[in-house]
Amino acid sequence: MRLSRINPWSGPLFNQLNRLHSEMNRLFERWPNEESRFETFPPVNLWEEADGFRLEAELPGLKLEDLDITVTGRNQLTIKGERKPEVTENGQAHRQERMFGSFVRTLTLPALVDENKVEARIEHGVLHVYLPKHEAAKPRKIQVKG
Amino acid sequence: MNDTLTLPTNGEVTRAGKQFLPRVDIHETDQELLLVAEVPGVDPEGIDLRFERGELVLYAKVKDQPRAGNPLLTEFEVGDYHRVFRVHESIDASKIEAELKSGLLVIHLPKEEQHRPKQVTVKVN
Numbered sequence: 001m002r003l004s005r006i007n008p009w010s011g012p013l014f015n016q017l018n019r020l021h022s023e024m025n026r027l028f029e030r031w032p033n034e035e036s037r038f039e040t041f042p043p044v045n046l047w048e049e050a051d052g053f054r055l056e057a058e059l060p061g062l063k064l065e066d067l068d069i070t071v072t073g074r075n076q077l078t079i080k081g082e083r084k085p086e087v088t089e090n091g092q093a094h095r096q097e098r099m100f101g102s103f104v105r106t107l108t109l110p111a112l113v114d115e116n117k118v119e120a121r122i123e124h125g126v127l128h129v130y131l132p133k134h135e136a137a138k139p140r141k142i143q144v145k146g
Numbered sequence: 147m148n149d150t151l152t153l154p155t156n157g158e159v160t161r162a163g164k165q166f167l168p169r170v171d172i173h174e175t176d177q178e179l180l181l182v183a184e185v186p187g188v189d190p191e192g193i194d195l196r197f198e199r200g201e202l203v204l205y206a207k208v209k210d211q212p213r214a215g216n217p218l219l220t221e222f223e224v225g226d227y228h229r230v231f232r233v234h235e236s237i238d239a240s241k242i243e244a245e246l247k248s249g250l251l252v253i254h255l256p257k258e259e260q261h262r263p264k265q266v267t268v269k270v271n
């Protein structure tokens with residue numbers, strides 16, 4: 001049957017729809033929308049490396065001394081702090097897109113870490129944390145005897 | 147809405163790479179407009195701020211750092227920031243000052259002297 005060769009998900013009409021769809025997505029992605037105000041804070045990126053975990057969190061306006069970073073049970077990382085308003089003087093607010101208040105975020109890592117060797121620093125509003133894996137959790141190369 | 151600072155309705159983004167609209171707070175006092183923008187990951191060299199034809203144009207370039215390893219959580223994307231504000235108030239462009247404080251860009255736009263409200267003392271006999 002020739003008909004079975006026709007793919008209903010291609011062709012000029014569908015391409016147009018597809019383009020419209022991605023165009024709409026692109027439009028909304030760029031906007032700091034209302035919903036995103038209630039998402040988990042801070043947003044975090046986390047990577048696993050052979051010897052440890054690397055975390056980055058966007059915390060504009062915060063300094064390391066404003067944060068309370070703890071590791072409990074060798075695999076739970078907690079970041080605590082408070083966002084304070086930058087503008088305190090009297091006047092009229094035209095836009096208020098930034099959020100304020102205290103926050104707590106706890107992440108469970110998929111392996112044990114050495115809590116004494118955790119390193120944290122803030123660079124231009126981005127928190128960087130390195131959590132080296134506990135000796136027992138590191139990958140081990142096994143020698144195979146020939 | 148009676149905004150002193152509004153977004154322009156036209157204008158296309160023509161720079162490559164991911165771009166985001168930074169979140170801002172805008173505050174107006176008798177003396178100035180104060181704009182606070184969130185630009186995490188940007189250092190002072192990455193800021194390109196211009197005031198031209200009544201528009202405040204902000205470009206902020208993030209330092210690109212390649213990442214290795216296995217991603218477990220990806221909750222934010224890294225990219226440059228871009229936003230344009232139309233300023234209706236009469237701003238003294240020569241006195242605009244900006245300061246970058248741990249990922250926050252604080253911009254002071256002082257109003258022109260003659261547009262500031264003046265206190266008039268009324269004598270009572």
